[in-house]
Amino acid sequence: MAQFQLSGVRKSFDRTHVLKGIDLHIAEGEFISLVGPSGCGKSTLLRIIAGLEDQSEGSVRIGGDVVDGVRPADRNLAMVFQSYALYPHLTVYNNIAVPLRMRRLSTLQRAAVLRWLIPGTRETEDRIRSDVEDVAKLLGLKDLLQRKPAQLSGGQRQRVAVGRAIVREPRAFLLDEPLSNLDAKLRVHMRTEIAQLHRRLGATFIYVTHDQAEAMTMSDRIAVMMDGNIIQIGSPDDVYDDPQDLRVAEFIGSPKINILDGGVIDEARGLVFGSSRFAATFLERPGTSVRIGVRPEALRLANAENAPFSGRLAHKENLGAEVLLHVEIPDQRAAVIVRFDHGGAREISIGDAVGLTCSPEDLRIFGASGERIKAEVEARKVAHG
Amino acid sequence: MNARICSPWEILRHAVLLTVAAIVLLPFIWMIVTSLKPQSEIFLSEIRWWPEQLHVVENYTKAFERAPLVRYLLNGVIVTVLIFALQALIALPAAYALAKLRFWGRDAVFAMVLFCILIPAQAIAVPVFLLFHHAGILDTYAALIVPFTISAFGIFLMRQFFLTVPDDLVDAARMDGISEFGIVWRVMLPTAIPALTAFGVFSIVAHWNDYFWPLIAVNSQELFTPPVGVATFRNEEAGTDYGPLMAAATVIIAPLIIAFLLAQRRFIEGITFSGMK
Amino acid sequence: MADVALAREIDANIAQGARPHVRLRRRRMMSMTAAVLLAPALVLMALLLIGPVLAVLLMSFTDYQLGAPTWSLVGLENYIELYGDRVFWTSLTNTLLYVAIVVPSSIALGLGLALLIESGSTLRAFYRSIFFIPVMATLIAMAISWEYMLHPQFGLINLMLKEIGLPAQAWLSDPVLALPTIAAIGIWQLFGFNMVLFLAGIVSIPSHLYEAAVMDGARSAWSRFWLVTWPMLGPVTVFVAVISAIRSFQVFDTVHVLTKGGPSKATEVLLYSMYSEGFEFFRSGLAAAIAVVFLCFVLLLTIIKARLIEKKVHYS
Numbered sequence: 001m002a003q004f005q006l007s008g009v010r011k012s013f014d015r016t017h018v019l020k021g022i023d024l025h026i027a028e029g030e031f032i033s034l035v036g037p038s039g040c041g042k043s044t045l046l047r048i049i050a051g052l053e054d055q056s057e058g059s060v061r062i063g064g065d066v067v068d069g070v071r072p073a074d075r076n077l078a079m080v081f082q083s084y085a086l087y088p089h090l091t092v093y094n095n096i097a098v099p100l101r102m103r104r105l106s107t108l109q110r111a112a113v114l115r116w117l118i119p120g121t122r123e124t125e126d127r128i129r130s131d132v133e134d135v136a137k138l139l140g141l142k143d144l145l146q147r148k149p150a151q152l153s154g155g156q157r158q159r160v161a162v163g164r165a166i167v168r169e170p171r172a173f174l175l176d177e178p179l180s181n182l183d184a185k186l187r188v189h190m191r192t193e194i195a196q197l198h199r200r201l202g203a204t205f206i207y208v209t210h211d212q213a214e215a216m217t218m219s220d221r222i223a224v225m226m227d228g229n230i231i232q233i234g235s236p237d238d239v240y241d242d243p244q245d246l247r248v249a250e251f252i253g254s255p256k257i258n259i260l261d262g263g264v265i266d267e268a269r270g271l272v273f274g275s276s277r278f279a280a281t282f283l284e285r286p287g288t289s290v291r292i293g294v295r296p297e298a299l300r301l302a303n304a305e306n307a308p309f310s311g312r313l314a315h316k317e318n319l320g321a322e323v324l325l326h327v328e329i330p331d332q333r334a335a336v337i338v339r340f341d342h343g344g345a346r347e348i349s350i351g352d353a354v355g356l357t358c359s360p361e362d363l364r365i366f367g368a369s370g371e372r373i374k375a376e377v378e379a380r381k382v383a384h385g
Numbered sequence: 386m387n388a389r390i391c392s393p394w395e396i397l398r399h400a401v402l403l404t405v406a407a408i409v410l411l412p413f414i415w416m417i418v419t420s421l422k423p424q425s426e427i428f429l430s431e432i433r434w435w436p437e438q439l440h441v442v443e444n445y446t447k448a449f450e451r452a453p454l455v456r457y458l459l460n461g462v463i464v465t466v467l468i469f470a471l472q473a474l475i476a477l478p479a480a481y482a483l484a485k486l487r488f489w490g491r492d493a494v495f496a497m498v499l500f501c502i503l504i505p506a507q508a509i510a511v512p513v514f515l516l517f518h519h520a521g522i523l524d525t526y527a528a529l530i531v532p533f534t535i536s537a538f539g540i541f542l543m544r545q546f547f548l549t550v551p552d553d554l555v556d557a558a559r560m561d562g563i564s565e566f567g568i569v570w571r572v573m574l575p576t577a578i579p580a581l582t583a584f585g586v587f588s589i590v591a592h593w594n595d596y597f598w599p600l601i602a603v604n605s606q607e608l609f610t611p612p613v614g615v616a617t618f619r620n621e622e623a624g625t626d627y628g629p630l631m632a633a634a635t636v637i638i639a640p641l642i643i644a645f646l647l648a649q650r651r652f653i654e655g656i657t658f659s660g661m662k
Numbered sequence: 663m664a665d666v667a668l669a670r671e672i673d674a675n676i677a678q679g680a681r682p683h684v685r686l687r688r689r690r691m692m693s694m695t696a697a698v699l700l701a702p703a704l705v706l707m708a709l710l711l712i713g714p715v716l717a718v719l720l721m722s723f724t725d726y727q728l729g730a731p732t733w734s735l736v737g738l739e740n741y742i743e744l745y746g747d748r749v750f751w752t753s754l755t756n757t758l759l760y761v762a763i764v765v766p767s768s769i770a771l772g773l774g775l776a777l778l779i780e781s782g783s784t785l786r787a788f789y790r791s792i793f794f795i796p797v798m799a800t801l802i803a804m805a806i807s808w809e810y811m812l813h814p815q816f817g818l819i820n821l822m823l824k825e826i827g828l829p830a831q832a833w834l835s836d837p838v839l840a841l842p843t844i845a846a847i848g849i850w851q852l853f854g855f856n857m858v859l860f861l862a863g864i865v866s867i868p869s870h871l872y873e874a875a876v877m878d879g880a881r882s883a884w885s886r887f888w889l890v891t892w893p894m895l896g897p898v899t900v901f902v903a904v905i906s907a908i909r910s911f912q913v914f915d916t917v918h919v920l921t922k923g924g925p926s927k928a929t930e931v932l933l934y935s936m937y938s939e940g941f942e943f944f945r946s947g948l949a950a951a952i953a954v955v956f957l958c959f960v961l962l963l964t965i966i967k968a969r970l971i972e973k974k975v976h977y978s
Contacts, residue, residue, distance in 0.1 A: 052556045073562030085557035089575035102562035164561075176553075398782045405775060406792045409850065413795070415818050416807035432821045479703035488696040494704070501711045503964040507912060507933050508957040511940045511949050512717035513710065515728065535706035565695045594800045596915045597933070601941050612802035616919055619806050627810055634803035641798055649791045656798065657858045 002063035002171040002204060003028045004049065009058035011044055018044045020228040021058070031198050031205040033215035036225035037251070043176055045225070046208045050174050051075050062171060073102070078165035082177040084157045086149040092160050093132055093145040099168045100128045135167045155186045162197070172204035179214060191217050212252045216240065224248045246370035249293045255324060257364075258299075258336045260292045260309075290373060291366045296324065296339035298362035301348075307355025311336065313348055327354050420444050420631035427627045440628060445636075447629035451622070454636050456607060457614035461640075464529045464599075464610055465589045471534040472588060473581060480543035481569045485555050495544075501537030507597055514601055528602040529610065533592060539584055546580040547573060586655025593641055611637040718957070721950035728944040740951035750952070752927045753935040756841055757911060760931060763845040764852060764910040769902055771849065772856030777891070779857075780864045781883070790861065793854040801851060805919045808847050809834070834920055837928040844916050844929055852909060856902050863898035867891065904967045911960055932956045 004026035011019040019041045026032050034042040047053040049060055051072035059068050067075050078099075086095050101110060109121045116122060136142045139159045149157055158178060165173055178194070179187045195218045198205050209215055215222045216236045223233040224247075232239055232248045243249035249257045304310045311329035323345040326335040338356065348354060365373040419427060423440040426433055448454060482488070483495050513532055517523045522531070550573065558572045574581070596612040603609065609617065615637045622630050645652045722740055726733040744750045779789050796804065811818045812833040820830040833843045871890045880886045914933040917923060923930040923938070932952060940949025 047556075050556075050560065052559060072556075072559045077560070079557065079560050081551075081553035081557055083551045083553045085551060085553035087554070087558075087572060087575070089578075098563075099561040164557075395782050395784070398778055399785070402775070402778055402785075402789050406789060409793055409796060409854075411818070412804055412807045412811060412850075413799070415811055416804075419807075419810065428816050430816070430821070432818065432825065475702045475706065478699035482696040482699040486692060486696045486699075488693045491696070494700060497704075497707065497712070501707050503961055504711050504715055505908075505912065505957070505960050505964075507914070507936070508953045508960065509711070509714035509718055511936075511946050511953060512714040512721065514941070515717075515946065516709075516714070518728070532710055535703060535710055537707065537711065540703060565699070569699070590798050594798070594802075596802050596918070597937075600918070601937075612800050612915075615800075615806065616802050619809075619919065630806060631810065634806050638800045638803045641800065642795065645795065645798055646791070649787070649794075652798065653790065653794055653858055657855065657862070 004172070004204070004206070005061040006045075006049070007059050007061075009045070009048060009055045009060065011041070011048065011053070012056050018228055019048075019055070022230055024223060024230060024233070026204060026206065029202050029204055031195075031207065031218060031220045033207045033209060033219040033222045034225055035209055035212055035215040035222055035251070038210055040225040041228040042208045042210075042225045046079075046174050046176055046206060049206065050077055050079050076168075076171045077174055078168065078170035078172075079174040079176065080158075080161045080165050080178045082180055084149075084161040084178075084181070086157060086160055086164075088149050091146050091148055092136075092141060092152070092163075095149070095160055096132045096135060096141075096163045096167050097128050099164060100131060103168060104128065131167055132163075135163045138166075139163050154182050155190065158182060158190060162194075166197075166201065170203075172206060175205065175207045177209055178207075180209070180211070187214075194218060213254060216252070222252075224251060226251075243293070243364060244372045246291060246293070246366040246372075249364060249366070253295060255296050255337045255339070257293045257295050259334070260294070260329075260332055260336070261289065262292045262365075263289045289368055291368075291370075293364040293366060294358055294362055296337045298358045299336070299338040299356050300358060301338075301340075301344070302355040302357040304353045304355035307357050310353060310355040313350050313352045313354050316345070316348075316350060318342075325354070327356060329356075416631050417635055419627055420629075420635050422628055424626060424628055444628040444632040447626075448618075448632040448636065451629060452614060452618040452633055453606065454614070454633060457609050457611045457637065458640065460526075460529075460608060460614075461593050461611045463526065465592045467526075467530050468533045468592050469585050469588045471530070472536045472539050473585075475534060476536055476539035476543055477574060477577070477581075478566075478569050479540050480547055481573050483540070483544045484547035484550075485552070485573075486565075498537045498540050498544075501535075502541055504537075506532065510598065510601055517602070523602060524604050524608065526608065529599055529608065532598065532602075533588075536588070539588070542584055543577060543580060546577055550576055582651065583655040586652055590641060590652070590656060715957075718950045718953050721947055722954045724947045724950075726946045726950075728946055733947075736947070740948050743948065744951055744955070749927055749930060750935065753930040753932055753952075754955070756927075756929060757913070757931045759841060760845050760848065760913055761907055761910040763842065764848040764913075765903060765906045767845075767849045768853040768856050768906055769899065771853040772902070773860050773895070773899070775853070776857045776860035776864055777887070780861065790858065793857050795854070796851045797854045801915045802919060804851070805847065805916045808916075809920055812843065835925050837925050840921055840925060840928045844913070844920065847916050847920075848910060848913060852906060856906060859898060859902050859905075860895065863895050864891065867894045901967070904963055908960060908963045908967065911956070911963070932959075 004024070006022050006024040009019055009022040009024075010017070022041075022045060034045060036042050044053060048055045049062075051067065051070060051074075055068070059066055061067065062075060062077075087098065090098070104124050104127070105121065106118075109115050109118050109124070132145075133142070136145055139162060141156070141159055141163060144152060144156060144160075149160065152160065158181075161178065175194070179190050182190060191214060194205075194207075198218070207215070207218065219236060221233060222236055222239050223230045224239060225231070226245075226247050232244045234242075239248060240252050243252065243257075246259070250259070302308075309329055311327045311332075313325055314328045314335050315326035317324035317326070321342060323340045323342055325338040325340055325345060325348070327338060328335045336356065365375045367373050418434065418436070421439055421441050421444065422433075422436040423438050423443070426436050426438065479498075483491060483498070514523070517528050517531075522528050554572060554576070555568060558568050563571060593610075594612060595610070596616070599610045599613045600616075603613070606614075606617070615633055618633050619630055723735055723737060724733050725736045725739070775789070775793060779786050810816075812820075814820060814830060814832045814835070817833075819833065823830060831839055833839050867890065871894070872886060875886050875889050878889075880889050912933060913931050914937065917929050917931055917934045918937070921929040923934050933956065936949050936952040936956060939945045939952060
């Protein structure tokens with residue numbers, strides 16, 4: 001078990017800067033997710049931590065020791081790969097045993113011929129056997145030990161990959177999109193399994209994913225990465241409720257946060273968007289255009305006449321337990337999505353005029369370049385039209 | 386199914402294919418039939434599809450007595466197996482480096498490999514012959530084997546295969562503590578068995594059948610490979626005694642044909658897959 | 663974020679000097695590993711392929727003779743000698759003629775049989791294997807069998823011609839017939855290989871294309887062949903043609919065993935000329951010049967093929 005300290009980590013390939021100065025501290029036993037769209041550098045960062053890739057600048061410390069230039073195998077980290085990376089020619093048992101054999105047996109003892117003649121081989125192999133069997137029991141792989149990877153289902157392969165990682169009790173686990181090759185149902189199930197595994201082992205988990213739902217459901221902390229930078233780091237609740245950047249707000253949460261165009265009005269120092277005006281205490285200069293984010297579940301239906309904003313129901317997405325209403329609001333680029341419980345939206349039909357309201361504390365205001373603006377918005381609607 | 390086989394088209398198809406098959410097999414059939422005939426039945430002015438008098442034992446005994454056929458076959462095995470083993474030993478690490486390692490000059494090395502594929506062995510026979518002459522290794526097993534230990538095509542083929550092996554697998558092996566050399570033999574080799582088998586079939590068939598280089602490289606009968614051996618036998622017996630000559634030819638082609646009949650799919654895949662050369 | 667700042671500070675102190683050094687060492691280690699892995703291949707390539715190619719080029723400008731005490735540069739003399747040598751021109755035309763007979767015939771035969779095999783569902787593997795046997799059978803041994811079959815008096819071919827009332831032919835000793843006869847053996851040996859390549863090509867044509875063709879009104883198998891099969895086999899055919907040409911260019915075994923280039927140079931081919939100059943008369947310089955001519959032809963064909971392989975690899 002170990003804590004990680006990344007300082008000023010940069011990485012460039014030729015002239016493209018993949019990582020632009022990453023500072024990150026990961027506490028012992030923490031489950032941290034590196035999340036972001038593809039190409040944001042999250043996998044490169046993980047590979048640098050693993051030692052599979054060298055950083056161009058900066059340093060990585062594990063448990064207080066600088067590990068730059070230390071070979072991957074000597075960092076004592078375990079990694080679960082997206083493609084599982086199981087050795088196709090080895091049985092499940094041997095796949096899980098490889099890291100133990102590489103560590104506990106000498107080259108001579110691993111040689112195919114005469115290995116049993118070397119003192120200690122049998123004892124070590126016996127210990128390896130009991131360790132592998134323990135892990136197999138833990139992951140429900142006991143009956144599959146003699147199979148080859150090709151004979152396993154996706155979920156089983158995934159478990160073997162996890163087994164190979166946990167068997168040698170590494171200092172930390174690095175997981176690189178481990179669920180993205182599974183079907184949707186299994187993915188949800190494995191989320192729970194991995195989270196439980198983390199709780200049981202109490203080890204540090206560094207988890208890379210492009211799926212914000214995975215990051216939200218499993219992590220203690222989430223680091224959102226864009227274009228080679230960590231743009232926000234915090235607990236799932238923090239990141240969801242208090243996004244510091246428009247890109248974070250848009251990336252986290254499904255369905256996506258609604259973004260409305262608005263502006264700061266001169267005289268009342270109020271906020272305008274669409275055809276509505278709100279009173280607001282602002283630090284921004286009047287005339288600044290802003291973007292207002294509001295989560296789909298923060299919106300409520302209201303009387304179309306005096307609701308802060310109103311529009312027309314364009315589409316209803318029935319998800320069973322809830323309904324997503326797509327409301328087209330004049331002057332706004334995209335339809336606003338409202339999350340509703342199923343019963344409440346039954347009477348509204350497509351084409352109806354719909355009024356929407358929300359609590360002012362649910363509005364998130366962002367500047368033109370995406371930075372978060374602190375503002376207090378009042379509930380009162382100042383004017384109409 | 387029956388209806389299909391009996392349809393006029395299907396009957397015509399089989400008729401044509403069987404006729405062609407018969408023509409294709411004729412040299413084999415005639416070779417074997419002749420190897421069973423006594424000399425009196427060989428020099429006949431009529432077609433005799435099956436000998437009235439079987440001379441199997443006589444012809445084959447004579448063949449083995451007059452030419453060291455066992456020696457030729459043994460040489461064939463030694464030469465082809467050693468060539469393939471050395472090709473694999475040299476090509477696999479190189480292919481791994483070209484496919485999975487990043488290093489300065491990689492593209493240049495790969496370009497060199499591609500260029501070497503273009504070189505036909507016959508075109509460089511003269512300088513290689515002179516090189517071996519000055520090295521004093523003509524007329525040895527080394528002369529038969531060494532020129533083919535480097536297979537640029539093998540490197541290319543295995544590199545293309547290794548490119549399809551996920552990088553994750555190599556990284557996982559590094560995380561597990563396997564060295565780069567270990568990765569070649571313990572991780573890449575086992576995954577490459579199908580490609581290596583195909584290449585092996587190609588290599589062994591090509592060098593078992595090769596006539597040009599062994600003809601040049603060796604003089605001593607005890608080093609003859611099967612094709613050179615049987616050609617020499619023919620030159621000594623020319624036109625006089627076809628029975629034993631056909632028996633010898635049958636013996637020389639038998640190993641490959643039998644291996645082929647046992648694993649037809651593998652052979653066809655191997656030779657066409659690698660035979661692009 | 664306080665710990666980050668702290669870490670940075672500490673880091674700046676220790677790591678500044680040490681890290682680049684470490685990284686350099688690692689990169690060098692990677693290159694070292696690659697060098698060690700590649701070394702045997704590189705050495706052998708230089709010694710046995712690239713060196714000899716350069717040597718053959720150089721030698722073609724010398725009067726080098728194996729065993730002769732001295733040698734000297736003679737410039738283009740070997741090439742001039744070849745240019746004025748009737749035998750060389752015969753050899754070159756014979757080789758080209760051989761290629762011109764074998765390539766189209768073995769392609770037509772290979773394609774026709776592949777289509778015929780795929781047109782039905784029974785005994786496909788059986789026919790495929792039968793037609794493939796000549797590809798792998800030792801050609802020298804089979805040439806000896808052919809020689810006996812072509813025997814003017816007792817050979818099976820002439821005996822069969824006699825049965826149906828046709829005159830016997832001196833297949834290998836008639837200057838007109840000798841090269842076509844050698845070519846026929848070449849076709850017999852090669853077409854099975856082409857057939858297998860065509861079979862693979864036919865199998866890879868998606869069946870829904872045929873279904874679409876039927877829906878579009880291509881009723882006969884003939885029209886479906888021209889609408890779907892032939893266009894889809896186009897690239898394979900080019901590929902097969904180049905490979906067949908390269909293989910045919912290397913004709914040597916049958917000539918060496920059956921005719922020795924005769925009768926009266928009727929079957930003299932490039933590799934045979936090179937062999938006799940280089941290894942029977944030991945005129946290495948002249949042999950090298952022939953080798954260079956041979957190399958040029960094969961390189962041209964192989965470059966076309968390499969282009970095709972690359973394409974094939976990228977798109978598969």
